[in-house]
Structures are given as C-alpha cells and as structure tokens.
Amino acid sequence: MNWDASSLWQFNVLLLIMLFILAIAAISIKDLVASAVIFGAYSFIMCLLWTAMLAVDVAFTEAAVGAGVSTVLVLGTALHIKRKSKD
C-alpha cells in the first residue's frame, strides 16, 4: 500500500526519458498535426508520472484534459492552417 521512491525507480526513469524525447520531438517536428499528436502522448506520459507521485486527482484531470480535449483543440487548429511549419 505504502509507496517507496526506491521501489519504482526503473519505471520512473523510463517515463522521464520518454518525457524528454516527446517534449523535444513535439517542438522540433515540422508537421503540425504530428506535433499535436506527440503533445497528446507527452501529456499522457506526464499523467502516468503524476500517478506515481501520488497525485491521482491531478493525473485523472490531465488524462481527461491534456491527453484528451487539448489534443483535439490543437488538432482542430492545425487542420485549419497550413500544415507544414518552417522550423
């Protein structure tokens, strides 16, 4: 029941590495639709990390808001503008 920082460290390190990769990919990829989807994946990894940090309510909100609604909003905008970005 009780959580110990040392027992989960491999899982945490895996999540953190994925978090960095996704954050850099989201701002460096040229296709805006791909950027929006990668940002959704980033939010979901963040949500898993918060569950590991005992913040279940915040993780629930992030799963519904960050990975769900805000991805759809960014996607909706990306489809209405020019899809390719210059940088």
Added chain:
Amino acid sequence: MKPLALLFTLSVGVLLLAASLDLPDWSDPASPASSHVSPYYIQESLNQTSVPNLVSSVLADYRSYDTMFETVVIFCAGITVLTILRRTFRSKDKYILPRPEREDADIILQSAVRLLVPVMQVFALYVIAHGHHSPGGGFQGGVILGASFILLSIAYDLKTVLKRFKENSILFLSAVGVLIYAGIGIICLFLGRNFLAYGAWAKLLGITEQEAHSHGMLGVEIGVAITVMVIMFSLYADLSSSGDLDEGL
C-alpha cells in the same frame, strides 16, 4: 538552432539549477510545503466535512472561493473564444478543406460511438457524484461530459450535435453553472453565515453540519461540471470550424 536563444535558455537553466540546491529534498515529509497548513487539512478534513478525499474537500470547501473564480476564468475564456472567432455570415473566399462526404461516413465508427457515448456520460456523472470518496470531482466529470459531445461531433457531424445541443443553450448553461456555485454561497449568506460556509445548510436540510459540508460540495461541483462541460464543447465547436459552426473536423 539559434545561438542567442540557446545562450539565454542555458543561462536561465544555470540560475535555476543553482536555486534548486537550496530547495528541500524530494519527498521529505518535513519540507516547508508539507508542514504549515497541510497537516491541518489532513487531520481535520474528515471531522469537519465528512469527506475522505482530501483534494475534493480542500478544493470545494477550504479553498472554495479560489475554485469559484477559477470557474469564472473558464467561463470568460469560453466567451472570449466565441467573441474572437464566431461568425454568423459565411465569407466567400474561405479556404475549404477537402472533406470526406458525410453520407458514406464510417458506419463502424458511428455505431461504436453511439454505444460509447452513453457509457461515457454515465461514467462522468459517477465521477462527479462520487468525487468525495474516490479520485474525481466537478472538473474531471465536466471534461469527460464535454469530451463525450466532442466524440459525437467527430464521428458524426458538428451540425448533428448542435441540432440537439443548441448554441443558445450552451451559452445559457455556461452561465447557469457559475450561478449555481455563487447561489449556494449566497444562500449561506442569507442563512447568517459567511459566503460559501456550507454549514448553514444544516438547518435547512435537517442534517448535521458535517453532512451539510459534504452536500454543499456536491452542489458546487455540479455547478463546476456544467460550466466546464459546455465550455469544453463550445471551444471545440468554435475552433474546429473557425467560428462557422457548420462542419467541424
């Protein structure tokens, strides 16, 4: 790679890293953040409000005033998007995206969404009503309710959903949510207590003060959920159709 931006970013990073050395150790139970007001919340919440989920009780009771104006911020954001984007006339030179014909839309997707949406909505209502005992509450439930409408308008068409859920009622409901929240607070004022002191409801409902706190929290969470639900859907409807409210994604 822009060298000036990189230099600025790295210098900010060095400053922040230097500052991080003075911060308390990670997951230290005696850190300043966990030692002043939060022990009071953890120890007294169950006795004062009869709500086991501490996040709900702090959100909707101890810091209720804060949450009320967060709801107002969401309401304002929804109104702002509407004011920026909404067009009641069609511009002639609008860039129209190539869309698939909606007549032969994917029947598997539509049938799956038809089955999924009621389940999502019942789950969202459970999240709102059971938010005192398990993770959940007005914000999460409201977002899931809004997402169910968004899912419906992705699988079908924005027009099909807006026929059942009119724009006028969206605007009306977003104000109703804030009004429910503020109204519960103002009734406490009339019953002789402070604004949003839910203990005042005890005499009116014939229950103990602790249960009155719990019921008051449920009331304000319902208000939050209504506002968040309609604002999430209205953000999607405006952004996905550039304010025309005709086709959507």
Added chain:
Amino acid sequence: MDDLLLFIISKYNYWVAIILLLIGLYGMISKNNLLKKVISMAIFQSAIFLFYISIGTKQHATIPIIEHGHNGYGADHAVIDVANYANPLPHVLMLTAIVVGVATLGVALAVIQKINQVHDTIEEDEILRNMEE
C-alpha cells in the same frame, strides 16, 4: 559515491522540471511558427505543474484519500497520521490550473486562427513582412 547518489535522488525531481521548462522556454523564444510557440508554452506550463506535484510527495505515504473514511466521521476511526498521506494542497492548486490552462490554450488557438484568417500564414517573419508592406 553513495553521497553523490543520495544527492542526485534528493534533487532530481527539480532538475527534471527545470529541463522540461528550458525545452519549453527555448521553443517559445526560437520557434517561428505560432502554433509551435503555443505548444512550447504548454510544455513550459506542465513543467511548472510537475514542480508543484513533486513538492507534494512524501516518502512512505499514500494518496490523499483517508483510508476507511467513507464509514463516516467522528471518533470511531483511528487517529489520522499526517505522514501517511501526501500533501493535498499542491494537487488542488494544479488541478484547477490544468483546467484553466486548457481554457487559455483555447483562447490562444482562437487568436492563431484569427491571425491566419487575416495574414494567411502563422509564420512570424511572414506576418512581420506583411505588416510592414
């Protein structure tokens, strides 16, 4: 060696938040595309959420929901030990901030769409050139 490991474990949550914040900051400064700037801003924001949430954790604690608390209030349950439950206050602040964050993200996206309608591009240098003409 052991001291170094202990030092890293006791501070690495701050470093993770700082690195994510720097990624977001770099994107906000250097990217030319407005939608990229907004996504960078969201990454910056989530780094700050991560910082707050990591402040709220406690070692050997569990989630901030009182065990067996649904049986009712009063003296019939055991004395609550503060060290057993994570700090709920940062969770509350960040929960509302996330939902307000998506609402403000919506406003930013609406402004981007409006800029695109006027200038027919969302690249910053092209917008500046359009405005000078």
